[in-house]
Amino acid sequence: MRNTTMSTARLPRALLYAVLTLGAAVMLVPFAWMVLTALKPAAELGKGTWLPERVRWGNFADAFSAAPFDVYFRNSLLMSVSQTLITVVFASAAGYALARTPIRGRGLFFGLTVGMIMVPVYVILIPRFLIVRSIPFFGGNDWLGQGGTGWLDSWWALIVPGALAPLYIFLARQFYVDLPDELADAARIDGLSEIGIWARVMTPLIKPAVITIAVFQFQSSWNDFLWPLLVTRTDEMRPIQLGLAVFSHADIEVQWNYLMAGTALATLPMIALFLVAQRYFVEGMASAGLKG
Amino acid sequence: MTTTDTGPLPATRRPPRSAPAVHSPKAARALTRPQRRAGWLLLAPGLAHMTLFVAVPMLLALGFSFFEYDFLQAPRWVGLDNYRTLLHDDRFHTALWNTTLYTVVIVPVGMALALAIALGLDQKIKARAFFRTAYYLPHMTATVAVAVVWLWLLDPNAGALNNFLALFGVARVNWLGSTTWALPAIMALGIWQGLGTKMVIYLAALQTVPAELKEAARLDGANRWQVFRNVTWPAIASGNLFVLITSVIFSFQVFEQVYVMTRGGPINSTLVLTYDIYLNAFTRLKFGYACAEAVVFLLIIGLVTLAVMRINRGARDA
Numbered sequence: 001m002r003n004t005t006m007s008t009a010r011l012p013r014a015l016l017y018a019v020l021t022l023g024a025a026v027m028l029v030p031f032a033w034m035v036l037t038a039l040k041p042a043a044e045l046g047k048g049t050w051l052p053e054r055v056r057w058g059n060f061a062d063a064f065s066a067a068p069f070d071v072y073f074r075n076s077l078l079m080s081v082s083q084t085l086i087t088v089v090f091a092s093a094a095g096y097a098l099a100r101t102p103i104r105g106r107g108l109f110f111g112l113t114v115g116m117i118m119v120p121v122y123v124i125l126i127p128r129f130l131i132v133r134s135i136p137f138f139g140g141n142d143w144l145g146q147g148g149t150g151w152l153d154s155w156w157a158l159i160v161p162g163a164l165a166p167l168y169i170f171l172a173r174q175f176y177v178d179l180p181d182e183l184a185d186a187a188r189i190d191g192l193s194e195i196g197i198w199a200r201v202m203t204p205l206i207k208p209a210v211i212t213i214a215v216f217q218f219q220s221s222w223n224d225f226l227w228p229l230l231v232t233r234t235d236e237m238r239p240i241q242l243g244l245a246v247f248s249h250a251d252i253e254v255q256w257n258y259l260m261a262g263t264a265l266a267t268l269p270m271i272a273l274f275l276v277a278q279r280y281f282v283e284g285m286a287s288a289g290l291k292g
Numbered sequence: 293m294t295t296t297d298t299g300p301l302p303a304t305r306r307p308p309r310s311a312p313a314v315h316s317p318k319a320a321r322a323l324t325r326p327q328r329r330a331g332w333l334l335l336a337p338g339l340a341h342m343t344l345f346v347a348v349p350m351l352l353a354l355g356f357s358f359f360e361y362d363f364l365q366a367p368r369w370v371g372l373d374n375y376r377t378l379l380h381d382d383r384f385h386t387a388l389w390n391t392t393l394y395t396v397v398i399v400p401v402g403m404a405l406a407l408a409i410a411l412g413l414d415q416k417i418k419a420r421a422f423f424r425t426a427y428y429l430p431h432m433t434a435t436v437a438v439a440v441v442w443l444w445l446l447d448p449n450a451g452a453l454n455n456f457l458a459l460f461g462v463a464r465v466n467w468l469g470s471t472t473w474a475l476p477a478i479m480a481l482g483i484w485q486g487l488g489t490k491m492v493i494y495l496a497a498l499q500t501v502p503a504e505l506k507e508a509a510r511l512d513g514a515n516r517w518q519v520f521r522n523v524t525w526p527a528i529a530s531g532n533l534f535v536l537i538t539s540v541i542f543s544f545q546v547f548e549q550v551y552v553m554t555r556g557g558p559i560n561s562t563l564v565l566t567y568d569i570y571l572n573a574f575t576r577l578k579f580g581y582a583c584a585e586a587v588v589f590l591l592i593i594g595l596v597t598l599a600v601m602r603i604n605r606g607a608r609d610a
Contacts, residue, residue, distance in 0.1 A: 020412050024426035027484065031429065033452045034441045048455040094338025101331025102324045109339065116346045120545055120593060122566045123586045126573045127352035128345055164341045194330030223434035225548050230574065241436040245552050248440050256444050263437050270432045278425070281432075285489055286496030 031267075037260040045256050056257075063261040068235050072243035073265065079158050079228075079239055080221035086163040087217040088210055095172025096198045100184070110173065116166035121226070129230050132157045157231040158239070162224060168213050175209035176202060212284040215277045222270060240266045357584035362577045374584035384585065386560045387568040388592075390475060394564065395543040398482045403535055405483065406490030411520075413491070414498045424495075428488035435485065439552035442481050443468070446553075468554050471561040478549050478562055486542065490535050497531025498524070533604050537597055544593055565589050 037045070038059055040052040064070050097103060098110050133150040135141060140148025151157035179202055187201045203210065225241040232238050238246070244266055248259055274281060357374055359367040378384050409427060413420055430438055445452050448466040458464070467477045501524050509519045547566040550556060556563040556571070569589065573582035 016412055016415060016417065020409070020417070020423055023409060024423055027426045027430060027487070029452070030438065030441045030445055030484075033445055037444065046450050048450040048452070050452070090337045090341065093334035097331040097335035097338075101327050101334070103328050103331035103335065106331070106335075109335065112347070113342065116342055116350075118594075119346060119350055120541070120590065122545060122547070122569055123353055123590045124346060124349035125569075126579055126583055126586065127349035127356065129573075130352070130579075131344065131349060160341075161345045164338060164345075166342055166346060169338050169342070194326050195333070198330070198334060219432070223436075225434065225436045225551075226570075241434045244440050245436050248443060248552060256447075256450075259440060260444065263440050266437050267433050270434070271429070274425070274428070274432045278428075282424070282428070282492050285492045 034260045034263055034267075037257055038264050040257050042255065042257060059257045059261045060265070063258040063265075066255055066258040067243060067247045067262065069240070069243060069262045069265060071235060072238055072240040072262075075158070075237060076222055076239040076241070076266075077269075078155070079224075080218050082159050083163040083221040084214050084218045086159070087165070087168050088214050090164050091168035091213060092172045092203055092206075092210060093198065094169045095174075096176050096202060098169070099173045099176035100179070100202070101194075113166045113169050113173075117170060125226070125230070128161055132161060132231060152231050153233045153237055155237075158228060158237060162221065162227055165217075165220075168217060171213055172206070172209065175206040179205055208280065211277065212280045215273065215280045216284065218273060219270060219281075353583045353586055356580050357587045359580040361579040363579060364577075367580065370580070374581045375588070377581065378584060378588060383560065383563065383568060387563045387565045390561070390563055391544060391546070391565045393475065394479055394482065394546055395540060398479050398486070398543055399536070399539045402483045402486050402490060402539060403532075406487050406535070407494050409487070410491045410494035410498055411524075413495060424492075427491050430485040431488035433485075435548035436552055438485055439481065439549045442477075442549075443553050446477055469558055471558050474554050474558060474562045478546070478553060481549050481553075482543065482546060486539065490539065493531050493535050494528065497528035500531075501527040533601070536604075537600055540596055540600060541593060544589075544596070 033050075036050060036052060039055045039057065040059075041054055041056045044052060044054070094113075098106050098113070133152055134145030135150040135156070136143045136145045138148070138156065139150045139152060139154065141150050142148075151160070183201055183205075184197050187197045192200065223241060224239070225245065228237075228239050228242045229245070232242065235243075240262075244259070244263055247262065248254055356367070358369060358371055360370045360373070361367040409423075413423055417423075446454075446467040448454060448464055448469065451467075453467070454464045465473060467473045505523050505527075506519055509523050514522065545566055546564050547570070550562050550564055550567045551570075554562040556567050565585070566589075569582050569585050572578045572585060
């Protein structure tokens with residue numbers, strides 16, 4: 001239903017395609033460079049040519065012995081999946097409570113949630129680190145949280161602090177608010193418990209919102225870097241982004257073909273996720289911008 | 293986020309919560325008791341998480357900013373000393389300057405490019421899905437991953453950029469090793485990666501421009517630029533404001549590019565605020581000082597956001 005410009009000359013149209021294509025090429029060139037490098041034998045790296053003279057698929061396998069990319073990959077997957085599950089359950093629970101239950105002070109809690117969205121992670125980073133280090137009875141800590149390392153270098157630190165964000169609670173609430181009351185009332189008359197109404201009546205109705213939240217959380221978990229950098233010490237616990245950064249700063253000379261193979265692997269899940277869920281990515285971003 | 297996805301629900305406000313057929317408020321409260329109990333149960337985990345990992349750290353950051361704390365000894369109260377030191381800290385000045393420069397360059401450039409692309413994609417063109425994906429792809433990918441790729445792209449000896457420029461006889465540049473080029477290189481990565489989200493928001497905003505209005509303007513003899521200036525631009529104002537504010541906030545938080553590509557160097561030419569906070573806290577172990585820096589950082593972001601909104605409102609009223 002877009003109006004076509006009435007007298008579009010041929011030349012501007014061709015120009016439009018040319019410019020868009022050039023732009024798209026600029027966006028894609030680094031990815032092409034990454035994949036092509038990942039396929040080159042080491043001897044060709046210094047030449048600076050684009051296409052590998054000899055395609056070496058083995059780089060992908062060899063990258064795993066140059067650095068424990070399989071461990072990094074597993075860690076990222078575990079971290080992202082658990083954070084996404086936690087977010088979906090607890091953000092929708094809290095969002096529902098803020099939107100539809102008659103608890104006292106929910107206006108205040110909602111205001112707090114909105115305020116917390118604005119806080120940049122860099123501001124809370126240092127105390128968050130100290131809190132995680134001071135969790136009582138973990139990592140050799142006493143009941144005051146002193147003496148040991150708390151959650152540091154454990155799955156707890158990797159998963160729990162980043163598993164929920166005020167933003168997701170806020171998003172979930174916005175969707176529950178618009179649901180009609182009659183559905184809940186009908187379910188109540190049928191004898192469904194309040195939790196049951198949340199889980200089995202109301203949440204299925206906002207499925208697109210839940211998927212959007214899940215997709216956003218998965219992306220941010222998979223791409224997270226700084227927090228894992230602070231709380232992990234060993235390769236055993238490092239997620240893939242951290243592994244890439246460590247490998248690219250190795251004391252030995254960087255093996256670019258292996259590093260690019262690892263980077264390509266780190267990129268793949270996000271591309272797959274985008275292709276599957278692009279409706280939610282794009283609509284989520286777009287509607288966030290329009291409602292402000 | 294809107295409710296466009298929730299299906300065929302009435303857009304009107306829902307009727308007031310159906311009151312039970314009893315008139316005493318006490319009895320009404322008794323009836324809603326299970327709902328309240330469930331409400332608290334559902335809210336509790338989210339609230340606890342937010343308190344422990346956002347609200348408390350926030351307050352602690354403020355509190356620690358008045359202490360000297362190096363991790364090893366107990367925190368020592370120093371009042372406003374950390375803030376006073378910040379005023380005279382050359383590294384902090386450099387970081388603030390670089391961060392500002394980074395933001396001032398990449399926000400307008402990124403916004404203009406994104407709007408241009410969105411205007412292009414808003415036409416009737418083929419392969420729109422392909423273009424949209426291509427422009428959005430860098431945003432999908434972790435900043436660390438793309439920074440690693442750019443590190444290799446900008447490699448002075450075997451990197452693609454220098455080889456490409458060599459075709460035109462341009463001498464090799466050590467992009468990330470030069471105080472002149474390192475920050476522009478990081479800016480370029482920022483613009484490149486941020487284009488997709490901005491474009492998507494502009495595309496959505498362009499959908500809201502009334503086609504009849506554009507048509508009417510053209511019938512009145514307005515040229516393309518006049519249509520854009522008088523019809524399209526005012527109609528996408530809210531999208532524009534959102535892009536502006538989020539871009540400024542994100543730009544101020546540039547970190548991963550710097551960590552992977554330059555570590556603040558050469559000679560602090562790419563030192564940015566977040567990286568300086570990180571260094572102060574976790575390599576120099578000046579926790580209190582880093583917290584003071586973080587508080588100042590938060591204040592700056594808050595003030596800039598307020599200023600942008602104020603200026604925008606002023607511009608609209610004028």
